[in-house]
Amino acid sequence: MRRGDFYDEFKSWYSEAFTALEKAITALNEEITVWHTVLKEKIANPLETGLTVEVISESSVKAFNDAMTAIGAAVDKHNHKSGNFKEETDKAKKKLELHYATTEVKSFGYHDKKKEVADRTAANGTLKTTINARNTEIRTLEDSLSNEGVGADQFNESLHRFLGRSELTLRFNPVKKGYEILRNDLEKVDGNLSEGEKTAIAFVYFITKLRENDNNVEDTIVVVDDPISSFDSNHLFHAYSFMKVNCEKAKQLFVLTHNFTFFKLVRDWISRKNKRSNQNTANFYVVKTNNEVPRASTYTDAEPALTLYNSEYHYIFSRLHSLRNQQTLETDDHFLAANLSRKLLESFLSFKFPKNRGNFANLFNAAISESKNPEDERKEKIRKFINEYSHNDLIETNDDFVENLIGEGVSVISDIFDWINELDEKHYQEMMDVVS
DSSP states (O other), X not given: OOGGGSOHHHHHHHHHHHHHHHHHHHHHHHHHHHHHHHHHHHHHOTTOOOOOOOOOOHHHHHHHHHHHHHHHHHHHHHHHHHHTHHHHHHHHHHHHHHHHHHHHHHHHTHHHHHHHHHHHHHHHHHHHHHHHHHHHHHHHHHHHTSHHHHHHHHHHHHHHHHHTOOSEEEEEETTTTEEEEEETTTEEOOSOOOHHHHHHHHHHHHHHHHTGGGOOGGGOEEEEEOTTTTOOHHHHHHHHHHHHHHHTTOSEEEEEOXXXXXXXXHHHHHHHHHHHHTSOSOOOEEEEEOOOSSOOEEEEEOOHXXXXXXXXXXXXXXXXXXXXXXXXXXXXXXXXXXXXXXXXXXXXHHHHSGGGTTOHHXXXXXXXXXXXXXXXXXXXXXXXXXXXXXXXXXXXXXXXXXXXXXXXXXXXXXXHHHHHHHHOHHHHHHHHHHHO
């Protein structure tokens, strides 16, 4: 190949290699010429023995080989580019694109403008923070001029402690002459409070009103009706602590609840007070209703299972055991027995067979497989009784429904207790000691 046959980027490479080759050939030829001269003398005088020649130098051979290798590499590069023309042209296009893009970025001043945007954004954030601080200062000064603002501050402090967070605040609006609820001190809340937040605001407002106009809590009778119906477990403890701190010194305190965990908190608090004073300064009651007309409610002393032990399971076991020992049951007691039976058996089997927890059918089957006599027809009677009369999705319309429930209730309760005894005799005996 001639130099002009190569791509421009390989021409100088080829030229340098070719020049080196010519120089190496010249050096080799000079050394070979010496051999030719001596050989001719030998031919002319065959008997001459004093003729000598020098060995071809390794450097000359190496220079020749290196030059040939360089020429071969230049040819390979040229051929590779020719054989991969599209790939090479794509690379060239990419370089051109980057070149023009870089030129445009520099001429446009992109990086300087980007830095300017970041600087201005930071400056705007600083200004916004300053403006918000000034607005807060203005509201604080305005609120300090009115009793309503002072009351809102006290309410907010209590609400933030109660919720454990501070995004909700109450603020007096001097223009509207009323209160408004804000989220994050900026966004006005228009009816998008959760049920838990509504309950918290109402409960804190109720407690705050107890101290209004310098009212003395020690002279006040306070009734708290189930303050935790919409709370999760975290707020449940907040509600208990808030009520305890603010209502402990009330002249009289009545706490009504359907939540067993909240009841335990209040019960333990009151029990400690009774123990410290060595007298029953407080009592525990259960409200019961009847089916008479007009409908009425009565209260009775709470069962020992509620006041002495720390789980709903103790109470259910005790309640069902009391129904088991009665000779006759009212109709309402039979419906209660069906629901209590399912609850008791589900709680016991969930502890006994935790792998099947959450699926009553699987729990029931696991218990049958562990029974001494899986074919015992009483197990199927228990299953039918619980599925038929507890958590029923359908309203029965036949005349035999109540009659069947009353007829089967007491015997099924006994069968359930016998089954628990069979599956875990030690547990059963200790529970019987508890309820006795």
